[in-house]
Amino acid sequence: MKATSKLGFEVIQMILGNALSAFAIACFALPYDMVVSGLTGVGRMTNHYFGLSVSGTVLVINIILFILGSWILGKKFAASIVIGTISFPIFLGIFQKATMLHHLVNDPLLASVCAGIIDGVGLGLILRVGGSTGGIDVPPIILNKKLGVKIAPVMYAIDVGIFLIQIPVTKTNGIILGILYALIYSIVMNKIIVMGQGGVQLMIFSKDIEKINEKLLQLGYGTTVMHATGGYMQAPQDLVFCVVSNRNLNRVKQAALAIDSTAFITISNVSEVNGNGFTTWFNDEEYEPKVTERHEGIELTQKEE
Template sequence: MFIRLLVIIFSSILIAFSWNSFLLPHKVLSSGVAGIGMIISLLTPINTGYINFALNIPLLVLGFVKLGKKFMMNTILSVVVISGALLYLPVKPLSTDPILSAVFGGVLAGIGIGLIFRFSGSTGGLDIIIFLLARKKETPLGTLTFTLNAIIILISGFLFTWDIALYTMLSIYVTGKVIDMIHTSHLKLTVMIITNKGEEVKRNLISRLVRGITIVDGEGAYTKEKRKVLFMIISRYQLSEVKKIIRESDPGAFVNIMETLDVMGSFHRDL
């Protein structure tokens, strides 16, 4: 618990540092709600920290009601720390080159966001919007993300310059790639667990997650040893928790995690 809070706080400060030291001085924007907050701060004397927090308040309230409580508590912590750090960290460029700033700012932001994802949280804004929309309609999440980010890039081009819009596109792309390296960009994952302690693993997973589990009997091809094979589909934000539960239940379990493009039938969409 302490490590999770420490990582979320450190990662949130890292994100704020990337914005104030690399992106904002060159008018390069982040994605989603954060990008909208940056636009407002660049056009007004209001600090980005105040705007970021204000824009996230209604989303946090709605997300707390509709999404998982643990996930939202971690998200609230991240939003508060990012907004506070934006207030106190100086908006001062570390590089005069906008391309280098877009790349390194995107890398640092991606590291921070990816770590927060790994520890069952998010930075608010875009992720909350995507989850809420995805629960209402079967719109591909990639399409939603692309559309929201495209709007940010177009606004950047019209308000500032098209060079800045391209820098913004580069930064968003780099951030996404780094997040993929640290965590995963896929919303749903299929987990296959091969274990000698099937009942214990099942019991611990069910007690701590709202997810269905399918269990089949397995046998080693060479050893002829009987084992249980558990299958379950989870959201990307549950991945770190699932890994922790499996390690606690059976450190010797074989686990295969696969990307899941879509799910038909009953799938509980709450986090």
């Protein structure tokens, strides 16, 4: 039941992501004649030269690549891209026909920014659950399987090629706005992919390292005591390694400094964290921790009323 609910949530997230991506392209990028990447860029060219529908072109090529991918890469791969293969061009066609949405902003620069943010959120939601918009992902994966070619360079080369073929039929403003749009959606997409999964890493050096370690355990954080050697004096020095969420950074730092105000603390960002001990293991209002003698964990005991 839990697995079914998770799958349902992921499907909804992929559909929403494809809808947002299509909305960004149809309502912000295409109305201002921006260069765009992927199969939408190919559709833009077929529309310019042959008058074919952008969404129709994307759908046809998507289906061809989907069949090719299913044949060469198998059903499991096909299942991972089927939602994007179908839903993205459908949403693109719907939003293209909704002409009242095509000039939500009157400034081309603002349209480029909006397109980048919305598309970045959409693609981020899709990639967070391992989905895809289909299309352009298929050829690099096939080449990787059959010829051992790395996926990323091929994908970048295809995207650059699609960008380049649009330049002769695009005004300078459309080229610059398209590049800005691509930069923004890349940044936003990467932020969305790791959103809520990151934290901060602390390395605490102190003469009272045992007390600091015990205090952090009492607060409910996972720690690792590491043995180090000073570079100048070659003196042995223990340190505490700890990864916490951003909102708990100050709590951990102040706890360490309350024990040793001269403690040397380094803090760095961590993109993604998996495993136990990242968040506190108990509710401060209801439970109090009791550190085991060997400091291997925390026993939770109900507070007495």
